[in-house]
Amino acid sequence: MSDIAVEAVELTRTFGSRKALDGVSFSVGKQEIFTLLGPNGGGKSTLFRILSTLLRPTGGGARVFGLDVVEQAHDVRARIGVVFQSPSLDKKLTVSENLRYQGYLFGLQGRPLRARIDELLNRFRLTDRAGDIVGELSGGLARRVEVAKGMLHKPALLLLDEPSTGLDPGARRDLWQQLDDCRSADGVTVLMTTHIMEEAEGSDRMILIDHGRLVAMGTAAELKSEISGEVILIEAPDSQLLYNEIAARYEVAGTVKDSTIRLERPEAHKLAGRLAVDYGDRIQSVTISKPTLEDVFLDKTGHSLWSEPEEEQT
Numbered sequence: 001m002s003d004i005a006v007e008a009v010e011l012t013r014t015f016g017s018r019k020a021l022d023g024v025s026f027s028v029g030k031q032e033i034f035t036l037l038g039p040n041g042g043g044k045s046t047l048f049r050i051l052s053t054l055l056r057p058t059g060g061g062a063r064v065f066g067l068d069v070v071e072q073a074h075d076v077r078a079r080i081g082v083v084f085q086s087p088s089l090d091k092k093l094t095v096s097e098n099l100r101y102q103g104y105l106f107g108l109q110g111r112p113l114r115a116r117i118d119e120l121l122n123r124f125r126l127t128d129r130a131g132d133i134v135g136e137l138s139g140g141l142a143r144r145v146e147v148a149k150g151m152l153h154k155p156a157l158l159l160l161d162e163p164s165t166g167l168d169p170g171a172r173r174d175l176w177q178q179l180d181d182c183r184s185a186d187g188v189t190v191l192m193t194t195h196i197m198e199e200a201e202g203s204d205r206m207i208l209i210d211h212g213r214l215v216a217m218g219t220a221a222e223l224k225s226e227i228s229g230e231v232i233l234i235e236a237p238d239s240q241l242l243y244n245e246i247a248a249r250y251e252v253a254g255t256v257k258d259s260t261i262r263l264e265r266p267e268a269h270k271l272a273g274r275l276a277v278d279y280g281d282r283i284q285s286v287t288i289s290k291p292t293l294e295d296v297f298l299d300k301t302g303h304s305l306w307s308e309p310e311e312e313q314t
């Protein structure tokens with residue numbers, strides 16, 4: 001048996017002249033927690049829709065447990081749980097009613113369905129909320145119900161589109177714990193999209209996508225180790241001018257965004273010290289930090305995860 005849960009090969013999707021996905025290839029191992037990290041408009045939801053059989057690729061292909069997402073869509077659907085970005089719960093029904101109807105949809109009923117619902121309510125710490133109307137739950141609780149619903153029929157692969165958008169850090173950590181519990185209890189493989197780097201940080205492996213292209217793939221540690229040393233951030237009002245001078249004088253390369261200059265250096269402390277002495281009157285602050293996934297993204301694409309690529313495309 002293959003150890004691969006998801007395999008995408010040269011996956012491409014165009015909308016008119018716009019390439020939402022442009023030749024993306026990657027694979028996800030069974031029982032991995034895998035993240036697609038990218039900015040708004042990067043192509044995450046397009047990839048999510050193709051893998052959940054809701055959208056056809058215009059080029060390349062993808063397989064889920066060896067099954068083609070186009071040719072064998074029906075068989076793929078039986079093996080996946082899908083959690084959409086916009087809530088798919090019935091707000092007028094209670095938590096347990098939402099789960100029960102999901103069960104009926106998958107042909108579950110009676111005692112096995114009740115047992116599975118109890119198991120999930122317990123795992124997602126929703127037992128005392130079972131009778132609550134979904135519309136009255138907090139965002140974090142409603143998201144848990146959403147994920148529980150996606151796990152109801154014991155899918156082998158759970159696909160989630162930006163599951164923690166709008167959640168506070170505490171609720172996000174809870175969700176992570178629950179996904180990990182689902183993996184331990186049901187052996188599920190998890191593939192989720194996010195634009196939040198802290199979220200990708202916790203996954204086993206990830207791909208970074210930008211403008212429909214895969215820009216990096218690996219574990220967080222692997223990706224960060226590609227950055228040469230530490231990162232120096234310099235805040236300065238005349239950032240562009242100052243950067244030009246620094247780049248010429250110390251033969252370093254970096255990027256400038258608004259009032260922030262960013263440099264990567266193996267011996268960051270030495271350079272930072274010299275900068276403070278040489279340009280102290282023009283610099284507001286100098287900080288040195290370990291590279292983050294944001295730095296990896298910036299390094300690969302030249303722009304930050306937070307920039308709005310929509311503007312460039314139109």
Ligand code: ADP
Pocket residue numbers: 015018019020038039040041042043044045046047313
């Ligand atoms: P993300 O989920 O990463 O924000 P999407 O996959 O939603 O990105 O979108 C990627 C690109 O494809 C964007 O430029 C978006 O405007 C475009 N796009 C997505 N869906 C459609 C569609 N149905 N019709 C036209 N353009 C689309």
Ligand code: MG
Pocket residue numbers: 044045046
């Ligand atoms: Mg999206």
